[in-house]
Amino acid sequence: MTATQEQDVVTVLVDQHNQVRNLFGELNTTTGDRKRELFEDLVRLLAVHETAEEEVVHPVARRKIEGGEQVVETRLEEEDQAKRALAELYDLGVDHPEFGDKLTAFEQAVEQHATREESEEFARLRAALSADELQRMAGAVRAALATAPTRPHPGSPESAAGNLLAGPPLAVFDRIRDALRDWMTEHRSD
Template sequence: MSSTTKGQYSSTDDVIDLLKAQHGQIRDLFDLVMHSEGQERKEAFEKLVRLLAVHETAEEEIIHPMARSLPGGDGIVDDRLAEEREAKEVLSELDGMDPGDPAFLKSLDKLRMDVLTHARAEERYEFDRLRDEFSPAQLKGFAAAVRAAEGTAPTHPRPGVESAKKNMLAGPPAAIMDRVRDMIRDARDKD
């Protein structure tokens, strides 16, 4: 995540406010990618991929396990994980496409609708219940844990890695590979 993006969320101590703010940033990035062209679209899409990857990893490591502890939480989380896996598969395909390809926007629009529907479901069925069940001090602790998880998360989607355990095992090596890949890509783009 860029330092600008991190700075936008550093002022909130509540994990629900943090995640909802990120959902807003995701919506804004989808709009920017959809309505831009050329290098601007490419850069906006790279930011979107990175934000989605680290955001979902943090939710899978921190938020979903907490939600499972709530009555009926297993079903709620299982539904969100299925949505996340589908979104990661589409995002992985898009991540390998040329943003100028006409098929890119069609696939991106489908992903946008799926991700925004997923975010609304998280906010309604998961986040609101977490706010009701956990104290402000606990929500503050979860926000710190989410930030830490995002700091070590892979920056590209990993379909099939939708659990806290799988993220803990596969995440660190994938994060290193992703971050090196991003640095190489950024260096090439500057040439």
């Protein structure tokens, strides 16, 4: 069994939170094409991360943790606001004069959300579920990550059922756009 297979869902998601934090750190210290690439990486990571949480983690938390309904509803509201802010940043582009200030505000909101998620939802999941259940959830999260949209879709549903219906077509569309963008970037000077 590999280290990835042994990870539980909380470890997988906290690792992603740390990746997000690192991307913000790099974004704040770079410019030009590298900044654009890092921002695209951040957009992809946040989009797939939130979708996986909505499909796998939040439904379990609703049912299994004390106060789960309220905890999840609050996280979903924060995630909806984040999707809208991320879509706005994406539309502005890294070269826009307002991008830096809006990115800073977005980073603060994402950090607060991640911290609350880790302390209010993830810690309670770890306490309420067995190690085996948490590892199985990690597998489900990895499957959801592989099929999730790679861009924020603010109008998309904030539920597991809604994501399962809307997610795959959006993911295909997003991944085609990503591939075209990457190809055009590679062949820009040809």
